[in-house]
Amino acid sequence: MKKILLSTVLAAAVATTSLMAKDLMMATTTSTDNTGLLDYLAPKFQKDTGTTLKWVATGTGKALKMGSNCDVDILFVHAPASEKKFVNTGYGVDRRQVMYNDFVIIGPKQDPAHVTGLAPSKALEKIKENKSNFFSRGDNSGTNKKEISLWKKAMAKAPEKAAWYVQTGQGMLRTINMAAEKNGYTMTDRGTWIKYQSQKGDKNPMKIVVEGDKSLFNQYSVITINQEKCSKVQPKLAKQFSDWIVKDSTQKVIADFRLLGKALFIPNANK
Amino acid sequence: MSLFIDGFNEALQLLASGNDSVYSAIAVTITVSSWSLLISLLIGLPLGFLLGYYNFPSKPVVRTIVDTLLALPTVVIGLIAYTMLSRSGFFGSFDLLFSQKAIIIGQIVLGTPIVIALTATQVESIDKRLYLSLKGLGANKWQILLTTLVEARFGLMTAAMTAYGRIVTEIGISMMVGGNIKYHTRTITTAIALETGKGEFVTGIALGLVLFIIALMVNIILSVLKRKWV
Numbered sequence: 324m325k326k327i328l329l330s331t332v333l334a335a336a337v338a339t340t341s342l343m344a345k346d347l348m349m350a351t352t353t354s355t356d357n358t359g360l361l362d363y364l365a366p367k368f369q370k371d372t373g374t375t376l377k378w379v380a381t382g383t384g385k386a387l388k389m390g391s392n393c394d395v396d397i398l399f400v401h402a403p404a405s406e407k408k409f410v411n412t413g414y415g416v417d418r419r420q421v422m423y424n425d426f427v428i429i430g431p432k433q434d435p436a437h438v439t440g441l442a443p444s445k446a447l448e449k450i451k452e453n454k455s456n457f458f459s460r461g462d463n464s465g466t467n468k469k470e471i472s473l474w475k476k477a478m479a480k481a482p483e484k485a486a487w488y489v490q491t492g493q494g495m496l497r498t499i500n501m502a503a504e505k506n507g508y509t510m511t512d513r514g515t516w517i518k519y520q521s522q523k524g525d526k527n528p529m530k531i532v533v534e535g536d537k538s539l540f541n542q543y544s545v546i547t548i549n550q551e552k553c554s555k556v557q558p559k560l561a562k563q564f565s566d567w568i569v570k571d572s573t574q575k576v577i578a579d580f581r582l583l584g585k586a587l588f589i590p591n592a593n594k
Numbered sequence: 595m596s597l598f599i600d601g602f603n604e605a606l607q608l609l610a611s612g613n614d615s616v617y618s619a620i621a622v623t624i625t626v627s628s629w630s631l632l633i634s635l636l637i638g639l640p641l642g643f644l645l646g647y648y649n650f651p652s653k654p655v656v657r658t659i660v661d662t663l664l665a666l667p668t669v670v671i672g673l674i675a676y677t678m679l680s681r682s683g684f685f686g687s688f689d690l691l692f693s694q695k696a697i698i699i700g701q702i703v704l705g706t707p708i709v710i711a712l713t714a715t716q717v718e719s720i721d722k723r724l725y726l727s728l729k730g731l732g733a734n735k736w737q738i739l740l741t742t743l744v745e746a747r748f749g750l751m752t753a754a755m756t757a758y759g760r761i762v763t764e765i766g767i768s769m770m771v772g773g774n775i776k777y778h779t780r781t782i783t784t785a786i787a788l789e790t791g792k793g794e795f796v797t798g799i800a801l802g803l804v805l806f807i808i809a810l811m812v813n814i815i816l817s818v819l820k821r822k823w824v
Contacts, residue, residue, distance in 0.1 A: 348692060357792055362776070379692060379773035393681035497791035500719050522793055555681050555689060 346375040347560040350389040351399040352465055353494035355543070358514045358587050361399075363580055366434070372563050378495070382464025390414055390546070395551030397561040398546045402465035403513075406544060414553070415546040416461030421568050422577050422588040423542045424468055427516055428533035429499070430455070430508035438508075439532045445476035446533045451478070454487045456507030458498050461490025465541075470510045473538065503528050512541050514587035520580045543588065568592070597795060605800035616797065618777045619785040619806055622694065626781065627762045627790035629698045633758055634705030639750065641706075642713025643739055647725075657714070668700075672770030676702040679771055682698070692773040700767035705757040712756060716749030717742055747823065753817060758812060763805065 355361050355412070359464045365376045383400040391400050391414045398415070400406060409415045424542060428446055430438065436453035438446035450457050452458065460467040462473075473483035491498045491509065495515045502509040504551065511519075513534075520527055533539075547561040567573055569592035577590045608616060645656060678684050679691045679699070689769040690696045720742060729740050743750060765783040772779030774788060781800045 377692070377773075377775045377778055378776060392683075393686070494791050496793055500791075500793045519793070553681065556687070 329499075336452075345557075346377045347557065347564055348395045349376060349378040349397050349399055349564070350386035350450055351380055351393040352383050352385065352386060352401055352543075353380050353496070354401070354466070354512045354515045355399055356516045357488075357494060357496045358582075360514070360577075360580055360588065361443065364576070365539070367566055367576060368564065373569060374563060376564065378469065382460065382462040382494075384465075384468070385465025390548050391552075393555055394556045395547065396548055398548070398565055399543065401541055401543045402467060402468045403542055403544070405465075405468065406546060411544065413551070414549055416549045417562070417565060418544050418546045419565055419569055419592065421543050421545055421592055422574075422590045423540060424513040424588050425534065426466065426510055426539040426541050427513055427531045428508060428510045429502070429516060429529045430532045431503075431506045432528055432530050434532055435506070441533060443473050443533055443536050443538060447474055447477040450508055451482060451485075454485075456487050456489055456502070456505050457482075458502040458505070458507050458509040459488060459490045460498050461492050464495075466495060466510065466512060469541070473510070476538070487574070488543075499529070508532070515576050515588050517582050517585050544589075598799070601796045601799040602803075604796040605803055607648075608796065608800045609642060609803070615780075616778060616800060616804075619780050619782050619801060622779065623762065623765045623781040623783075623805075624808070626694050626697050626768075627657050627758065630701035630705055630761050631758050632696070633752065634660065634761075635754055637702070637755075638706045638709025638757075639713055639743065640739070640754070642710040643717050643743065646714035646717030647738075648740065660707050660711050660714075664711055667764030667766065668704060668705075669770065671700055671703050672767040675703065675767065675771045691771060692775060692779060694772070694779055696771040697768050697779060700771050701764065703762060704767060708757040708760060709753050712753030713746075713750060716746040716753065719749070720745055722805050741788040748820060751819070755812065755816060759809065759822050762808060 351361065357380070363374070365378075365438045368374065368376050378399075379392045379395070381389070383402040383405065386395075386398050386400050387405060387409050389395050390409065391412070399421070406415070406418060410418050428438070428443065430436070436450045436455040441449065441543055453561055459470055465504055471481045482489075489501070489505075493501070495511050496519060498509055499511055499515070499519050501507075516531070519529070547558055547565060548556045550556055550558045574590035574592055578586060580587055596764050620764070645653070645660070675696065676683075676691070679688070680686055681691065690699070724742065724745060725738065726742055733741065734758050761781060765787060768774070768779065768781045768784045769787065772781065772784065774784040780788070782805050786798045786801045788796070789801070
C-alpha cells in the first residue's frame with residue numbers, strides 16, 4: 324500500500340512539473356514507440372543532456388503535418404520521399420539518417436494465398452487473386468506509404484475499394500492484431516513484428532511470408548523543424564537530440580536494443 | 595472469457611506492484627479532470643442559474659445552443675481545440691498544445707454546457723414561491739443566487755457528477771490535444787486506447803478497473819454527503 328501511495332505521489336509530482344517545464348517535443352512514427360525504443364532511449368538522452376524528450380506517436384504523414392503546423396521541434400520518421408519533400412518546402416532542415424530495418428509481409432501460419440518466399444509484387448498479386456484479407460494501415464504513415472508503393476509496383480494502384488482490402492486507420496501493432504484475428508495478411512516493419520512476436524510467444528498465429536527484397540528497406544531519419552518558418556520551435560534542443568542520436572555511443576545503444584535476442588533497428592548514421 | 599479473467603488477475607498484480615506508468619496515468623487523469631471540473635463549475639453554476647432564473651426573449655435560443663453543445667462528441671471538441679491551440683492556430687502563441695493545460699481547456703468546453711444545462715433545469719424546478727418569499731424578506735440578488743443554489747444542492751451535485759463522469763471518461767480531447775505523451779499527458783483513457791492497440795490487454799484492464807474505482811469512490815462520497823445534508 325505504501326508503495327502505491329508513494330508512486331501516486333511521485334507521479335503527481337511529475338504530472339505537476341510537466342505543467343511548466345520546457346522540453347523537446349517530437350512527433351514520431353508508431354514503430355519507434357510501439358517497440359519501446361523511445362522508452363529505452365529517452366531516459367538515456369535525459370541523463371546525457373538534461374533535456375526531457377516528449378513524443379507524440381502517430382503515422383509519419385501526420386507527424387510531417389505536425390511539423391509544418393510548427394507544433395513540434397523535431398521529427399523521427401521513416402518515409403524518405405515525403406521527408407525530402409518536407410525539407411524542400413523549407414519546414415525541415417538538417418535531415419539525418421539514424422537507423423534502418425526492413426519491412427516484412429506477414430500472414431497466417433497456414434498461408435492461404437501461398438505467398439511464402441515470393442517477391443513482394445508477386446505475393447501481392449496472389450493475395451489479390453485469392454481475395455485473402457489484406458490489412459492496410461490506411462493512415463498515411465510511412466509503412467502505409469511503402470505498402471501503397473508496393474501495390475503500385477504490383478498493379479497500377481492499391482485495391483482501395485476491394486472488400487478484402489481492409490484499411491484499419493490504426494497503429495501498426497493494432498493492425499497486426501486485427502490481421503491476426505481475421506486471418507489476414509499485412510505489412511509491418513521488422514521491429515514492430517519482433518515486438519508482436521515477443522508479446523504473443525507460442526500463441527502467435529502469424530509468420531513472415533515475404534522478406535529480404537531490396538524494395539523493403541526502411542530508413543529512419545530525424546529532421547529538425549526550421550525556425551525561420553516556425554518561430555516558436557526550439558532548434559537548439561532539436562540539434563542536441565539529433566547530435567546525440569547519431570553519436571557513436573548512442574548508435575551502439577540502438578544496436579543493443581533487442582527483443583528475443585534480435586535487433587529491432589540497425590544504426591546507420593553517417594553524420 | 596479466459597482473456598478477461600487472466601487480464602483481471604494480472605491487472606490486480608500490476609496495480610499492486612506500483613507500476614509507475616500506470617500510476618502516472620492515474621495521477622494525470624485526477625489532476626486534469628479535477629481542474630476541468632472546478633473551472634466548469636465556476637463558469638457553469640452562475641450561468642446556469644441565470645439561464646434558469648431569468649426570463650428573457652432569446653432564452654429558447656440560448657437553451658437550444660447549450661443543449662446542442664451537450665451532444666458534441668469529444669473528438670469534435672478535441673479537433674476544434676487542436677486547430678485553435680496549434681502554433682499555426684488562433685491561440686498558437688500561448689504554446690499550449692500537447693500539455694495538460696490543453697486537455698483542461700478542452701474538457702472545460704465539454705463540462706461547462708453540462709453544468710449550465712443541468713443547473714438551469716434545477717433552478718427552474720424550484721418552487722417559484724421561494725423567490726417571492728426571498729424578495730419579500732428583502733434579499734438582494736446575491737442572496738437569492740446563493741439561497742437558490744443551496745436549495746438546489748442535490749440537483750447541482752448531480753450536475754457536477756454528470757460533468758465529472760463525462761470529463762473523466764472522455765478520450766477524444768485528451769488524445770488530440772494532449773498527444774498521449776507518457777508521464778505527461780497520458781490519461782487513463784488514452785492509455786487504455788494505446789495499450790489495447792498494442793495488444794497489451796492486461797494493462798488496459800488494469801486501467802479500466804482504476805477508472806471504475808474512481809467512479810465508485812466519487813459516488814460513495816456523494817451518497818454520504820447527501821445523507822449528511824438531509
